Amino acid sequence: MWTLRSRKRARLSLASQFLVLQVAVLCVVVAVTGVVSFRQSEADFSQSRGARLRAAAEALAGTEAVQDELAAPRSRTALSFYAQQRADTVGATAVYLADAEGVVFASTDPSTYDQRVDLGPGTVLDGRSWTGDISDRGDRAIAAEVPVYSNDAPVRLVGVAVVTEDYPPFTDRLRQALDDMAVFLGLGLLLGVVGSWLLARLIKRRTRGLEPAEIAALADQREALLTSIREGVVAVDGAGTVTVSSATAQDLLGLPADAVGRRLDDLGLPEPVHGLLAGTDEVHDAVVVVGGRAVVVNRNPVAGAGGTVTTLRDRTELLALESELQVRRSVTDTLRAQTHEFSNQLHTISGLVQLEEYDEVGRLIGTLSRRRAAISDEVTAKVEDPAVAALLIAKTSLAAERRVDLDLAPDTALPRVDADLSADLVTVVGNLVDNAVDAAGADGRVVLGLRLVGDEVVLDVADSGPGVPPEREAEIFHRGFSTKPADAAGRGVGLALVQVVCARRGGSVAVGRAPDGGAVFTAVLRS
Known part of the structure; x- marks a missing residue:
C-alpha cells in the first residue's frame, strides 16, 4: 500500500482551498442572483406601473372637455384640474397636457407651462401611444404618452397627454428587493457553504489526507517504480478497464501501447491472456504459457476499490534450466540404480570365480547380456530417437530395481525427431515415468505408449497404482502440489513442469483413470 506522511505547511490544505473556492463561487452566484433579481423587480415595477399610467393617460386623452380645450386652447385652469384629478387617481408624480408640438399648455406643475415636455424616443406625435423611461425635471421617471385627437371633423392631432411617475430612490428599491430576496439568498448561501464543507471533507477522506504535491510525488514514484522493475504489472478496475500497464507487461502479454484507459473486451486479446487479466480470484506463483513464454503469475484483488x-x-x-535439472536428476538416479545393480552382479561374479564355478560365471554373464540386449532391442525397435530411447532403457533398469515392470505399449512407434522436441520429450517422459513408478509401488506395473499422430507426439503413461481422486485432478498440475513427504526434494515440480512444456509446445496434458483403477496421464506435444 502506498503511504506518504503529510507534513504541516503554512499554506491552506487541499480541502481548505476547495472550501474557500466553493464559498467564493457561491458568493459570486448570490451577488449575481441579487443583481438579476433587482433588475427583475425593477422591470416588474416598470411594467405594472406603466400599464396603470397608460390607462390613466388614455382616459385623460379620451375626455371630451380635454379634447375640446386642446383643440381651441382657452383656459389652463380647467385642463390643470383634469390633470390633477387624474394624477390623484393613479398616484402619478406629474400629468402634462401639451399641444401638437409637445409644448405644455396645462399640468399639475404650473412651473412647466410653455415648456417642451420630454417625449423620449416615443412616436406619440405621429399618433401612436408609447410607454417608457424619460427624464422628468431632471429625475428618471416612467411615462405613458397618448395622443389627443379633436372631437370634430376632420379629426386631427391636437395634443398629447403625458402621465409620469418618478422611480423610487435606489435605496428604497434595493431595500424592497432585498426584503424579498434576503431570506432565500441567505438560505441558499448557508446550504451552499454546508454542502461545500461536506464536499471538502469527502475529498480529504478520499485522498487519504494527501495534498496535491504529495499526490504528484506518489504518481512520479509509481511511474519510476513501474519503469525500474523487471516484473510486468497490470491493474484492472472493477469495470474491466486497464488502469496500469507497465512496458514489461505489454511485452509479455502483447498488450497495445494505449491499453491504459481501455476495456479488456476492446483490446482483442487472446482468450488465455484475457482470462488471466479478467479473473478476480487470488493467484499465487501460477505458471502459464503466453506466446511461447513461461510466465509466473501472481494476482491479488484490490480491497475496497474493486479490480x-x-x-x-x-x-x-529458468524453467528451461529446471527442465534440464530434472533430466540430470533423473539420469543421476538411473546411474545410481545401475551402479547398485552392476555392483550386485559383480559381487556375484566375483564369488563364483572364487568358488571356481567358471561355467556358472559364463552362464550368468550370458543371461545378463541377453537380458540387457532384450531391453535395448525392444526399446530401439519402437523408439528410434536416441535420447528418448536411452532414457527409456535407463528408466527400465531403475524401475526393475524398485520391482516395478516398465513395458512399452504394443502400438508404440516414435521416429527420430528434431533436437528441441527430443529434449522436451525427455523432460515429459522422465517426469511421468518417475511419477508412475512411485505410484505403482513394489510389484506394480507401468505401461508407456508413444505415437506420432500427424504433427503431434502423443504420450500415454498408465500405472497400476491407486489412481488420482477425481476431486484432485484439477490441482495435481499446480506448482507445489505433491503427495510425497514434506521433506522430499523437488516436490510439486514435475507435473507442473510437464504442463508448461506441453503448453509451450501447443499441446496439453491430462489425467484419467485406467481400467484396472490406476492413473493414465496423456501428454500431447506438437512437433
Missing part, C-alpha cells in the same frame, strides 16, 4: 493487480515474471529460461 485486481497482476504481476508477471518471465521464467522461460
